[in-house]
Amino acid sequence: MQAPEVLGGRYELRGVLGRGGMAEVRDAWDIRLGRPVAVKLLYPSVSTQPDTRRRFATEARAAAVVSHPHVVAVHDSGVHHGRHYIVLERLPGQNLADVLARGGPMPAGHVRAIMRDVLSALGAAHARGVLHRDIKPANILFTRFGAVKIADFGVAKSADTPQTLTNRVFGTMAYLPADRIAGRPAMPADDLYALGVVAYEALTGRRAYPQDSLTTLADAIAAGAVTPLSVVRPDVDPALALTVERAMSRDPRWRFATAQQMRACLDPPAPAPQRTGVALAGAAVLILLVLAVLLVVL
Structure with missing residues (x-):
């Protein structure tokens, strides 16, 4: 049985999670930290193209700079036998x-x-x-x-x-x-x-x-x-x-x-509750005061 490929002496590659125009995403295991990760790996056919390598590097830097709870985390990046890769947070796989x-x-x-x-x-x-x-x-x-x-x-x-x-x-x-x-x-x-x-x-x-x-x-x-x-x-x-x-x-x-x-x-702010009860109570007090004044005058 062939031993699994290990990138950078650390990331053991497993099954394919998805494929795109310039890279595939592999299920992987971080041997050093003992956790699942996803590895995005450039295809050999495009690894030599300067524009593609620049875009790949931009992806790693952009996601790392954002570092937000609702952005997939970037853990690492590197080059393995001429193929550039990015190590990402592993999610359940559903999009x-x-x-x-x-x-x-x-x-x-x-x-x-x-x-x-x-x-x-x-x-x-x-x-x-x-x-x-x-x-x-x-x-x-x-x-x-x-x-x-x-x-x-x-x-x-x-x-x-x-x-x-x-x-x-x-x-x-x-x-x-x-x-x-x-x-x-x-x-x-x-x-x-x-x-x-x-x-x-x-x-x-x-x-x-x-x-x-x-x-x-x-x-x-x-x-x-x-x-x-x-x-x-x-x-x-x-x-x-x-x-x-x-x-x-x-x-x-x-x-x-x-x-x-x-x-x-x-998510617009909720409208302020109408103070109908307070307004009615105030009007009632005012009416009673007016009636009291009229009774005194009469």
Whole structure:
């Protein structure tokens, strides 16, 4: 029986958890600390490409800089026989895309809770100058306790992102606003737009823009050709519906500029209780005083 591959004399590789365009994610065991981890390992075919290596290094640094309870933690990074790798916190393996593929529309309360966690993470990332640039269901992972963490900062933009990569359009088109697809530089509002699209998908059980062709998809996004959430899910409360629809707005001036703005719309402060009883009591006292004065005068 062949001995398992060990990276850096420490991380014992096991099964494959997932595969992407430039890397695979492996289940692994940290021999030194005796704990499960996930290892993202570049494919040999792309390990020699400078742009890919820079993006990989940016991912490790961006996630490490954020260091937030709702961001998948980066434990380590290195190179093993010419292949670059990142060691990540190991989660149960289920992501929002898996849940939506099985279950259809999600309860509004659950979607709101997911949005709160993601907004908390994005607020922290943006405050540190990091844009995720690829918020989508597959990059929202569940913990064993039901909270979520965002993963895959592979196309993140930060202060140390090489200029050659800064102005390129990265991300998944179905979750990008039209002006970003057209080439406008990335900004925090793009991550919030993407979260709005994710929330729409979670609440309706269908993609906001289901077009398969990139050309027809771009045209649909540019036209804002999406059925209003309030029509598809009339049971969703007004604050949640407004938050999702405003985040996804075709007009960039109507979108949220910060995660804090979006959270305030999602969870507006409760209205102050009306002091009806106190007002009535005061009116009654005033009437009695008036009557007393009239009796004295008469």
